[in-house]
Amino acid sequence: MSSLDIVEAERLKASNLFYRNPWLYDSVQADSDSARICRALIDQHRPDARTLLDFGCGTGRDLEQLAQHFDCIGVDLQPGLVDYSRRTHPELDVRVGDMRTVRLGRTADVLVCLGNSLAYVHDNAHIQATFQTFAAHARPGTLLVLCSPVAPIESPSSQQAHVETRLGAAAVTITYEWDLRTQVNTMCRHWVFDSGEEYRDTIQRRVLGPRELELYVAQADFEVLEILNEAGASPVLGPGAYTVARFLQ
Incomplete structure (x- = not known):
């Protein structure tokens, strides 16, 4: 990791209780069905998929479930989360890496970015760089599944x-x-x-509206297949929406 990556990882860790206590995140996420939703979307749009790369895999909770069906590699910026994932899921291939810059030297049938990981990338140029990372690991027909908010929460009361x-x-x-x-x-x-x-x-999460998200997707040579709201999102974790796209090149 570069010095800038380390600074960014430490900043996110300092701001988020779950990054400092990954077992707490897993505990709160116990009833999450994000892996199930992701699997259903893959079955619908790429039923022949065999390989999967997870960018922003966190504690490896979703990856562990997806690895029951696909040959998987997970990447996360947080060394503490990667270490936790390796200890709790030693069977997984999980690596430290920044999804804005990481290059694994391979492509996959499916790319996923769940848990609102994309929303932690705020700068426009860095968002473009993240989508270029997705493109660098894609081949014609590769499916991209993102979970990220497409509308803000504006609540006048707590x-x-x-x-x-x-x-x-x-x-x-x-x-x-x-x-x-x-x-x-x-x-x-x-x-x-x-x-x-x-x-x-x-x-702090950057919100990309559906049309803006579709623009970033198109610039990286993907086409959006569908965008759907996440039902029953936890108030503690915040909302997200699933975007499904296919690589064209």
Whole structure:
């Protein structure tokens, strides 16, 4: 990793409680069906797929489920998440890498970028670079499945959620801010555990509207097949939408 990659990884780690405690993320994600949704989309659009690359694989939770059906490699910017994934899922091939620049020297039938990973890339040039990474690992017919917000949350009042974690039960107060100029949706979370421990973290996600997302997809020689909302998204994790595209070259 370059020095800039390390700085970016540390910045994200400092801002997100899940990056500092990956087992907590897995605990909160226990009921997530993102891998199931991803698999259904692959079955619909590329039923013959055998190989898969996961950019922004995090703790490896989704990758572990997808690896039951595909030959997979996962990549994530956070060394701590990669280390956790290797310890909890030693059968997986998980590597440290920045999805804006990483080159694995191979292509795959399916590329996935789940967990709103794309939304952590805010700069336009870096978003383009990320899509070029997708293109560099694609061949004609390669399927791209993205999960990323396509509309902001603008809530005048705070939201409350109750979650069960390995630290015990927690009450989470969530507030949102929306910066129209930068298209960044900021989610602030205040965690209060039954043990009395309290944590605060701040998540900033770049929102790409459907037409803007389609433009980035087209610039990288993919075509959008469909964009659909994620039903039943967790308030603690925030919303996302699934974009499915096919590589044309």
